[in-house]
Amino acid sequence: MNNNEPSFEVNFDGLVGPTHNYAGLSYGNVASLNNADAVSNPKQAALQGLAKMKAMHDMGLKQGIFAPHARPDVDALRRLGFTGNDKQILNKAAKESPVLLRTVYSASAMWTANAATVSPSKDTLDEKVHFTSANLNNKFHRSLEPTTTTNLLKAMFPNNGFFTHHLHLPEQPFFGDEGAANHTRLCDSHNDKGLEVFVYGASSFNHSIKGPVKYPARQTLEASEAVARLHAINDNQVLFLQQNPDVIDQGVFHNDVIAVGNENVLLCHEQAFIDQAQSLNRIRHAYLGEKPLHIIEVPTSEVSVQDAVSSYLFNSQLVTLADGSMMLVAPEECKNNTSVSRYIESMLSDSNPINNVKFFDLRQSMQNGGGPACLRLRVALTLDELNAVNPQVMMSDEKFAALITWVDKHYRDRLSDADLADPQLLHESHVALDELTKILALGSVYQFQR
Numbered sequence: 001m002n003n004n005e006p007s008f009e010v011n012f013d014g015l016v017g018p019t020h021n022y023a024g025l026s027y028g029n030v031a032s033l034n035n036a037d038a039v040s041n042p043k044q045a046a047l048q049g050l051a052k053m054k055a056m057h058d059m060g061l062k063q064g065i066f067a068p069h070a071r072p073d074v075d076a077l078r079r080l081g082f083t084g085n086d087k088q089i090l091n092k093a094a095k096e097s098p099v100l101l102r103t104v105y106s107a108s109a110m111w112t113a114n115a116a117t118v119s120p121s122k123d124t125l126d127e128k129v130h131f132t133s134a135n136l137n138n139k140f141h142r143s144l145e146p147t148t149t150t151n152l153l154k155a156m157f158p159n160n161g162f163f164t165h166h167l168h169l170p171e172q173p174f175f176g177d178e179g180a181a182n183h184t185r186l187c188d189s190h191n192d193k194g195l196e197v198f199v200y201g202a203s204s205f206n207h208s209i210k211g212p213v214k215y216p217a218r219q220t221l222e223a224s225e226a227v228a229r230l231h232a233i234n235d236n237q238v239l240f241l242q243q244n245p246d247v248i249d250q251g252v253f254h255n256d257v258i259a260v261g262n263e264n265v266l267l268c269h270e271q272a273f274i275d276q277a278q279s280l281n282r283i284r285h286a287y288l289g290e291k292p293l294h295i296i297e298v299p300t301s302e303v304s305v306q307d308a309v310s311s312y313l314f315n316s317q318l319v320t321l322a323d324g325s326m327m328l329v330a331p332e333e334c335k336n337n338t339s340v341s342r343y344i345e346s347m348l349s350d351s352n353p354i355n356n357v358k359f360f361d362l363r364q365s366m367q368n369g370g371g372p373a374c375l376r377l378r379v380a381l382t383l384d385e386l387n388a389v390n391p392q393v394m395m396s397d398e399k400f401a402a403l404i405t406w407v408d409k410h411y412r413d414r415l416s417d418a419d420l421a422d423p424q425l426l427h428e429s430h431v432a433l434d435e436l437t438k439i440l441a442l443g444s445v446y447q448f449q450r
């Protein structure tokens, strides 16, 4: 099965936007709620993200940059009945509904694992790469993202001979879709046909499927099925599994908080899936590769669900290095958690392809429930497809330097709730993003530029 055609997994990381703040908007996401009143540092957040991107680039991996969205989204406030010019609207919202003001300021598009679901050309009937932006219907602040996400994806992947972009699913809870955070691809190597595993939290139509009782299930079975249909994924390359509803109720709001896959490795917690033994057997049975599939199941006795949620062990990235070995790209919180760091040590010495770990300080994002894997959208590409990507969105030493200068010039180092009423913040944000679209050659992707 293994072919020699070169192929790449490119990680497109969300560049943290200038209005990154803590607003407590994501019920079911423990970190978001715990830090609802914290003061953020957008500059540090952006620099932490860029440091990770640069480190990945320096390791020889292909790294891309996903631009932030324009915030505040004043049009959303207009749609909700606020009138006047931008400044008047922001003032009125600050007085009448501070919570709505927070939602339209959220920089949540930084978590690009939720931007879209991507199916590589090796998996699709027409042999094109398919993208469907996620509707992120479960949270109002995130439901503002899909249209701009699609504009950005089209500017990043402009060649319709290689890339197909689908409209996000209906904006309705029955089709709640959170993108690649609930989607893993298993294969011998990125240039082989993969098994696309879609993980859902609940079903909208089938009430015999028991969902969580405390926190919401953000991804529905019906949404996953629709995305697989849109992408025309070959039948033998798709699997739908249910996430364990009990762990959703303990703060595992996306599957990538409890499992991560890369090529022929699936690292997951013992409680990740419903009927775990049967779910894992379905994966083994459907796996198309010839190499051994490594399913590394982390026992509760070694890492509790609570430790998994607080350390974000499973929100690590798992990447294949040039020598074929795999590296865990983990948040620093894993190093500081005794049971998690002990587990990582033992996993690295066990016989499996993962034999290295690198820890990153992503605290600004982590405090909103976003770890290393939340910050990136994986796109597996052939060489021809890679050559068709807008080259200006790819990381390089020069691009890194330009982005650091840009962040230093435009970003504040402190943002609290009180700052959101300041219309100057909107102005600063627009000036910064207008300049960014030139650095990344994106064209007029934002509403304020049209």
Ligand SMILES: N=C(N)NCCC[C@H](NC(=O)CCC(=O)O)C(=O)O
Residues within 6 Å of the ligand: 021, 022, 023, 024, 025, 026, 029, 032, 033, 106, 108, 111, 113, 114, 139, 142, 181, 254, 256, 257, 368, 369, 370, 371, 373, 374, 375
């Ligand atoms: N697991 C993945 N792939 N992504 C993490 C997304 C975190 C995001 N947090 C937020 O949206 C918090 C915003 C706030 O409270 O200010 C969310 O809950 O959707």
